[in-house]
Amino acid sequence: MELAERLLMGDRRAAARLISMMENKDPEAQEIMRQLYSQSGKAYVIGITGPPGAGKSTLTDKLVKHVRKTGAKVGVIAVDPTSPFTGGAILGDRVRMSDLATDPGVFVRSMGARGHLGGISEATSAAVKILDIYGAEYIFIETVGVGQSEVDIVKNSDTTVMVSVPGLGDDIQAIKAGVMEIGDVFAVNKADRDGANRTAREIEMMLDFSHADWRPPVKMVVAVDSKGIEELFAAIEDHRHYMMEDGKFMLRRAENARNELLEMVKSRIVEQLLNHDVKAERVEQLAMDVATRVVDPLTAAEELIQSVL
Amino acid sequence: MDRPIRVLVSKPGLDGHDRGAKVIARALRDAGMEVIYTGLRQTPEQITNAAIQEDVDCVAVSILSGAHGTLIPKIAELLRKEGADDVLLVAGGVIPQEDIPFLKEHGVAEVFTPGTPTDVTIQFIRNNIKR
């Protein structure tokens, strides 16, 4: 049977294979996704981000188990960094989600950031759509919240949970510096440790500076002991309900789609340059010319853009 | 091939010896593979389900507990049942030479015992994955 039909029937091997094919930019899979795109969009997508080791996987495991009590089918996409030197990766998020492996209502997929053109966000948004069509009602995306590309990944989500932990003073600084804005809900995990109240207060203080309509709730959790999970999920649902009022949800999805589109355009242009021998050579030449001040970068970039239009 | 080979590295059964599995996981990563590490104490069902969801080319199990004789055939059987017999199954750890023929008859492609250079494993996986 066709992969597309099998996916529509909720065949997990088809879902798994299609995700790989999309990761590998397989034209057949891309064609299938063109055909099936209109069937996606039903799942609610929750991004889980935060610094390395904050407990994102443990928290995801517990949130998924909580959601599963309602019987809803769940998808999880867990992204880990790829080694820039070898292209290899150790994807270890499943270690904290072992129990989910025997639940037929849960599909967990690990992805390496791979660092290739257009970045991981394109592959993750494809995986989100595939799991959506596969029948997941909730999809969780776990990513490391450090750089811009990771932030882009959670731009695939309807609600983003920013996970913090006590005792990382600098960490809050880092979050402040760029990725703070993307949190719709804040979780202070490892609240069994000293300093959780202080971390929560610091986050609240930062949120005081924002005058957005939605005030992100800050929830204390102890993921390892499943403490505070219900309350955290209730906060996610509150955000969801807030988004459902007066069209905010579709505006957010349009904003995400806009981001996705522009990223795709960018990566397609770069691909067209680099996958074409003569043009790729020109890129190298211009790079040297820019370095040696033969040409300025603006002029060089304009020439390259012209060459693909 | 321009796509990374995906390998599930797993420790089935009640076996806390995870050094070898971690050595292998790192070696495969350094060879450019995407390694999905599941951690300790996995049942054959968990391993099979993970292998399918992750769409791996290879399942690599590490066993030092002595229970290889039951665990490995079980994993091979479940993979077959799920129609995932295009997945290469390899094993390693403390496994006596005399047990290896039995394991090979029951679905494992190769067994790598202590002292095997990791390059041998890497080459074996590269040469034997089925797609």
Ligand code: B12
């Ligand atoms: C270190 C060690 C421990 C450590 C483990 C620490 C850890 N986190 O890993 C500790 C002290 C905790 C431990 C405990 C026990 N151990 Co112990 N342990 C060892 C020892 C000395 C070395 C194992 C090791 O780490 N080697 C280094 C790693 C890098 O090598 P490796 O695992 O063999 O892996 C290599 C290859 O086998 C291969 N490989 C391994 N896995 C895989 C997977 C794939 C896919 C591939 C391709 C290759 C591959 O490649 C690796 C690199 O070359 C061995 C004896 C030995 N010489 O092997 C006993 C040994 C494994 N332990 C043994 C026993 C009995 C125990 C205990 C039950 C003791 C007890 N009565 O309490 C407990 C059980 C613990 C548990 N929960 O399972 C026995 C097992 C007997 C058996 N199989 O019949 C052994 C063989 C000792 C013996 N001769 O009796 N142990």
Ligand SMILES: Nc1nc2c(ncn2[C@@H]2O[C@H](COP(=O)(O)OP(=O)(O)OP(=O)(O)O)[C@@H](O)[C@H]2O)c(=O)[nH]1
């Ligand atoms: N004390 C304490 N430890 C926790 C808690 N939640 C998770 N941990 C531990 O923190 C460590 C990291 O947890 P993970 O869930 O793997 O964290 P992560 O954010 O997914 O890590 P990366 O994916 O590597 O960035 C593990 O050892 C967990 O057991 C908690 O609430 N309290």
Ligand SMILES: [Mg+2]
């Ligand atoms: Mg994780």
